[in-house]
Amino acid sequence: xxxxxxxxxxxxxxxxxxxxxxxxxxxxxxxxxxxxxxxxxxxxxxxxxxxxxxxxxxxxxxxxxxxxxxxxxxxxxxxxxxxxxxxxxxxxxxxxxxxxxxxxxxxxxxxxxxxxxxxxxxxxxxxxxxxxxxxxxxxxxxxxxxxx
Amino acid sequence: xxxxxxxxxxxxxxxxxxxxxxxxxxxxxxxxxxxxxxxxxxxxxxxxxxxxxxxxxxxxxxxxxxxxxxxxxxxxxxxxxxxxxxxxxxxxxxxxxxxxxxxxxxxxxxxxxxxxxxxxxxxxxxxxxxxxxxxxxxxxxxxxxxxxxxxxxxxxxxxxxxxxxxxxxxxxxxxxxxxxxxxxxxxxxxxxxxxxxxxxxxxxxxxxxxxxxxxxxxxxxxxxxxxxxxxxxxxxxxxxxxxxxxxxxxxxxxxxxxxxxxxxxxxxxxxxxxxxxxxxxxxxxxxxxxxxxxxxxxxxxxxxxxxxxxxxxxxxxxxxxxxxxxxxxxxxxxxxxxxxxxxxxxxxxxxxxxxxxxxxxxxxxxxxxxxxxxxxxxxxxxxxxxxxxxxxxxxxxxxxxxxxxxxxxxxxxxxxxxxxxxxxxxxxxxxxxxxxxxxxxxxxxxxxxxxxxxxxxxxxxxxxxxxxxxxxxxxxxxxxxxxxxxxxxxxxxxxxxxxxxxxxxxxxxxxxxxxxxxxxxxxxxxxxxxxxxxxxxxxxxxxxxxxxxxxxxxxxxxxxxxxxxxxxxxxxxxxxxxxxxxxxxxxxxxxxxxxxxxxxxxxxxxxxxxxxxxxxxxxxxxxxxxxxxxxxxxxxxxxxxxxxxxxxxxxxxxxxxxxxxxxxxxxxxxxxxxxxxxxxxxxxxxxxxxxxxxxxxxxxxxxxxxxxxxxxxxxxxxxxxxxxxxxxxxxxxxxxxxxxxxxxxxxxxxxxxxxxxxxxxxxxxxxx
Numbered sequence: 006x007x008x009x010x011x012x013x014x015x016x017x018x019x020x021x022x023x024x025x026x027x028x029x030x031x032x033x034x035x036x037x038x039x040x041x042x043x044x045x046x047x048x049x050x051x052x053x054x055x056x057x058x059x060x061x062x063x064x065x066x067x068x069x070x071x072x073x074x075x076x077x078x079x080x081x082x083x084x085x086x087x088x089x090x091x092x093x094x095x096x097x098x099x100x101x102x103x104x105x106x107x108x109x110x111x112x113x114x115x116x117x118x119x120x121x122x123x124x125x126x127x128x129x130x131x132x133x134x135x136x137x138x139x140x141x142x143x144x145x146x147x148x149x150x151x152x153x
Numbered sequence: 154x155x156x157x158x159x160x161x162x163x164x165x166x167x168x169x170x171x172x173x174x175x176x177x178x179x180x181x182x183x184x185x186x187x188x189x190x191x192x193x194x195x196x197x198x199x200x201x202x203x204x205x206x207x208x209x210x211x212x213x214x215x216x217x218x219x220x221x222x223x224x225x226x227x228x229x230x231x232x233x234x235x236x237x238x239x240x241x242x243x244x245x246x247x248x249x250x251x252x253x254x255x256x257x258x259x260x261x262x263x264x265x266x267x268x269x270x271x272x273x274x275x276x277x278x279x280x281x282x283x284x285x286x287x288x289x290x291x292x293x294x295x296x297x298x299x300x301x302x303x304x305x306x307x308x309x310x311x312x313x314x315x316x317x318x319x320x321x322x323x324x325x326x327x328x329x330x331x332x333x334x335x336x337x338x339x340x341x342x343x344x345x346x347x348x349x350x351x352x353x354x355x356x357x358x359x360x361x362x363x364x365x366x367x368x369x370x371x372x373x374x375x376x377x378x379x380x381x382x383x384x385x386x387x388x389x390x391x392x393x394x395x396x397x398x399x400x401x402x403x404x405x406x407x408x409x410x411x412x413x414x415x416x417x418x419x420x421x422x423x424x425x426x427x428x429x430x431x432x433x434x435x436x437x438x439x440x441x442x443x444x445x446x447x448x449x450x451x452x453x454x455x456x457x458x459x460x461x462x463x464x465x466x467x468x469x470x471x472x473x474x475x476x477x478x479x480x481x482x483x484x485x486x487x488x489x490x491x492x493x494x495x496x497x498x499x500x501x502x503x504x505x506x507x508x509x510x511x512x513x514x515x516x517x518x519x520x521x522x523x524x525x526x527x528x529x530x531x532x533x534x535x536x537x538x539x540x541x542x543x544x545x546x547x548x549x550x551x552x553x554x555x556x557x558x559x560x561x562x563x564x565x566x567x568x569x570x571x572x573x574x575x576x577x578x579x580x581x582x583x584x585x586x587x588x589x590x591x592x593x594x595x596x597x598x599x600x601x602x603x604x605x606x607x608x609x610x611x612x613x614x615x616x617x618x619x620x621x622x623x624x625x626x627x628x629x630x631x632x633x634x635x636x637x638x639x640x641x642x643x644x645x646x647x648x649x650x651x652x653x654x655x656x657x658x659x660x661x662x663x664x665x666x667x668x669x670x671x672x673x674x675x676x677x678x679x680x681x682x683x684x685x686x687x688x689x690x691x692x693x694x695x696x697x698x699x700x701x702x703x704x705x706x707x708x709x710x711x712x713x714x715x716x717x718x719x720x721x722x723x724x725x726x727x728x729x730x731x732x733x734x735x736x737x738x739x740x741x742x743x744x745x746x747x748x749x750x751x752x753x754x755x756x757x758x759x760x761x762x763x764x765x766x767x768x769x770x771x772x773x774x775x776x777x778x779x780x781x782x783x784x785x786x787x788x789x790x791x792x793x794x795x796x797x798x799x800x801x802x803x804x805x806x807x808x809x810x811x812x813x814x815x816x817x818x819x820x821x822x823x824x825x826x827x828x829x830x831x832x833x834x835x836x837x838x839x840x841x842x843x844x845x846x847x848x849x850x851x852x853x854x855x856x857x858x859x860x861x862x863x864x865x866x867x868x869x870x871x872x873x874x875x876x877x878x879x880x881x882x883x884x885x886x887x888x889x890x891x892x893x894x895x896x897x898x899x900x901x902x903x904x905x906x907x908x909x910x911x912x913x914x915x916x917x918x919x920x921x
Contacts, residue, residue: 022709022713024713025713105701127746129712
């Protein structure tokens, strides 16, 4: 067990499925994350929320973003592209977590500046493991740009 | 006129048939316009126009009017006519245009010394030519003849076909003259002749359709026929009567007898007629637009004379026919054109319902039907479509390659190549000159090398000739084998060797019109295909979207189900085994549905992309497939044999590997034997050529199921029997194989073995 405290700051999760979001929360719990988790359910909401928070606090940025790709309205792709066009979020680690194994999705995401791409397994334990690995790697394994 | 070579015997003097005829060896060298002799049934005088003094007279005057020729020379013509008729003659001549225009003046009445003589006069080179022909009765009275000619003229004007037109001419000419045989003799472009109409005594053998070499009516003779309308030859065997003196005493020149009815017959012509058993002839010219189109050739088996009235009537007929001929030709050509166009319209309409241009040659009607050609070949879609007599494919390929280089096809609007002697332009064509001496070719698309070629056989293959050496004995004339039917045939055969009849303008135009029709059809079909492609692309996009939904959106609830089942299982712990079992089932079903969705997605992707075949090493591919399946060739309960000899193949490496992965997995899976035997190899199949196969000693597949197994998600067994699986494997194999243009099929003895055969090309060449 890693006893080093996680870097503080919030996590941004774009996920329309309650079940999948629940899995993320379960994984966070298992990983003992104390960070605030902000959930948005589509890309439009994601972009608006970040704009709003930036107005309130000019220095605001999440530590890490977890994006699903396929959501209603503006989707994860839209959010990814929009954030990467914004100088403020150019360096924000964005990890894609999608059901799709489609080559085009993979290419699009890496091209648009995603930091990693994971697929969601139908098997719950496997899915849970994937999310935990993401947390452990990004919050413990690497030094993040916005860590305070 | 061609110059007389110095080597000829009369080169330094005046020619006379009587003196020099035997020495003639070449038709073109015979001075037919100045023969120096006349026919024996009349007398010819050359008169000085100012005083009608006799300068020359034919040597036979004594036989007709008495007195030696020399006795007549220097006298005036009144010596013959008497003073009254001399007055009448000079009066008659005043104001008449007689230059090169022989005209009947009147008939010299019979006397104690001689019978009736028709007097015919014309002037030439400043002298008066008087021809006295002993008068012969006409077959019909003058009024009757006039009525007949008038009737004929109106009939000719109403003819729509050349054959009908010609038949009227030959029948009426024969009735007018009472001659044994009347023919229309048509000159082709190379001046070889063809009998296109005939009226004859019933007992004579027909000459209709026979062809004759250009040499039979040689150049000097054709030149004369351009100048005169009628040419009588009363007795082929008659003695030539020489002029006395032979040269004009005033200018020393020979007499030009072009316009004389009594002109002595060419020795070559006489001999030729004799060799054909003809004793007399009457020849009329058919002139169209200043050119000698043909002749009305009349022949009789015994000597025969024609009155000047009969000759005039025939001459009138020939003139009317000449004037009408072009109009009839045009009417007939119009009929031919309409027939071709109507046929081509139907062909293109039929072709419009088909995907390719094949129906041009295979449907009824096809493009050979109305065209006067021996065969047609269309190159389209990388193959030849042929009908009728054509060269072989390999010869056509070479011809096509050569045609593509021809500048004629640089003109987009008139992309046509026409020849009646292909081998002269393209020497290899000599090999198939019999079927294709004539070629009419249009190009539909140079990029795609699409051509339509009409072939016309060598003329010699299509014509008849009376003197065919194969069934006639050699006929030698009195002067040796100069112009005999056999000799003539040889000359003819040489002149038309490797040549076809020429293509008519109407045929070339029809070919170009057909080309445009087909191109319009192709363009409109291309538009249809473009539209269909747009539709297809849309359908494909929709299908992509669907499979995406299937793979993604359907998985989301599945993940939820799986997750809740997991959580419930975690909560239930070990207390309730029945509940646990049910929850496990939910999880298992979710996993299975996940597999199905993946297979569906994969299957839909397999069909989409185009493959680019490359050389594939089968041995490597099979090794990789085994590695993917994680099986060794020899392990407990399994033996996999790969043939030592594997053929080189062309294909997409990854896809070929996937075929083997699926087939080998299947072979392992559906096998209940203690020792699973799998054999991979190739063999030459009697029907399909080279095939690859995967054989196993497993449960096999009953005949009735052999089609069904290729349907997606079709399984023959319970889903968990034989290791489960999605049921997409064989569907994917079938798709991969058909992407290569090949096919896959099963041969099996249920319970004993099962063989999957597949090919990777439509026509795999058999390897020895």
